[in-house]
Amino acid sequence: MSILPDHTLYTIGMNPSPGGHDLNILFSGEGTPVPRHKIGPIIHDYCLIHTVLTGQGVFECAGTVHHCRAGDTFVILPGVLFSYEADDRNPWHYNWVALQEKGTNLLLADMGVTPARPIIRCTEETELNALVEMYRHLRLGFNQSDHPWLEDLQASGWLRLLLHKLAMLNREFLPSSSNDVPDIERGVRQTERWISTQYHQQLSIDQMAKALGYHRAHLSKMFKQHTGLSPMQYLMKVRIEKAKSLMRSSFSIHEIASSVGFNDALYFSKQFRKWTGMTPSEYKYSLEKSSNKT
Template sequence: MQQKNPYFFIYCQLNPFFFLVVLVIIKLIYSWRYLMLSINSSCYSSSEIDLPNYEYPVIATSCGRHVLYTHDSFCVNQKKRQDYQLLYVKHGTIYYYIDKKQYSISAGGILIYKPSELLHYEFFLKDAPDIYWVHFTGDNVDNILGELNLSTKHAFMGTICPEYDTIFDKIISELLNRKLHFMDISSILMLELLYTISRDICTITYISSKNDLILEKVLEIFNTNYPNKISITSIAKELNYSSSWLSKTFTKHFGLSPKAYLTNLRIEKAKSMLLSTMSIRQVAEQTGFPDQMYFSRVFTNAEGITPSQYRQKHLDASFVSTTKKDGTIIKRRE
């Protein structure tokens, strides 16, 4: 009689487990394939034709969301379309091209392509991009964008606004489900999106303009009062702002803290005075430094040489040497 395989029973016992493993592997492969395909998780209306729609002042014709899961990058480089496209950068950075020149806009940014413009933009996995987009058209789009100040350029710096997400998701839902009056509702939602974006951009522009005026006042105080003892605290009190807010706003705008900016200003003023007949002590006093020793230390750290060395170096450079026939060397200032 043929002897039974001692491993046969074990194999039979483990077979259901192997079967389960195979199912899991198949599911993972399918899920991975889905992740690869869901780079552009978008929703379109019944037609992808980009012909203008003259039945509505403005209407969204297709809408979606770009999210990278596995691919290193994603690039759109389409032929010229007859409709508009608006992209909202919820997270990450989008790199776009206008007349073959590359630009970029980060989270909170809005990008608008006009009809007959080449759509060329890309984003990368390393930036963790999350981009909403919508194609729209209508018989009054130009006027609407003009009234909302959205037609002057391609990119606008907005805000990371949850309200945008809600409107985009509603547009996607309407175009996907195609229920009664979905075209009318998508038109209303597109108007709401444009007006909301315009309101946020105008608010940011107003705040930015207001901040510019405040910072100009700070610079004016620095330039007229640098010989005196001044601080950002005293300036903030004079302008009725908190010193922390003013310091943060100043640093963000100029890339230097108010103290560092004022020190640099005083050093530049001192460099001019050192070429005069003033003593180093007088230069220190006239540029707002408390004493000569402190001035020398700060100046040396900034310029790499002492005030005396700076004076000697530049005074020597300002003289021209001439030699007489008898060999005498005469120095004269240029």
């Protein structure tokens, strides 16, 4: 812990190895500024999230003033002009975390946070205490080991929990989700996702229907209406496309067949030729020949 001239409490943890994951943390801290302590108006090239634990202050973003108190989280977005100032009688005490810009605006928009709505409210003490614990774990992990990338990995996990909690607190402002998608369209999407992750298993239409909660006849009908293929035809298409992507590797035809859900290499060869016009061996040879030319 350290004290700055304009703070009665100030502690910060710097990520020793940022950039290793899609959620890149720069630093996280906790502080209590002196009365009337002000930052800005300035612009950051990264995102900065503050959660007020006690006290109060004023946050101005995109020309709008927001009065914040305990339980409020104010979000500073990259490239947006902002300023914030502690109250002159009851200055706020807050936790904060800074994120790299890449993908941040899209992520926060999905959480319902925009320049016009940069505040997330928390009215329950238990919810605020949960946020405090997440900030604490996130911050305290830095500079504790000889492997910085592990600290980044741990911090990234706590950050995801923190963002999830903030998104749930802000759920009335979340954009439309898959719950607003018609049932048939949602069912087709679920089936496509399920097949794309389970294609290597021995699957049947009965298994698909049971796993997804549909009658097999209904699943087949709605899926074919929207894709032009039956679920089993779509499964075969996915398997063949996955097999094609593996043909550039050093794996044998038998290993590739097994990896995409075929126990019988001869049946795999027959289906592969049906979908591509070539046997697996011919296709693999054509790729190798093309590669040698370049």
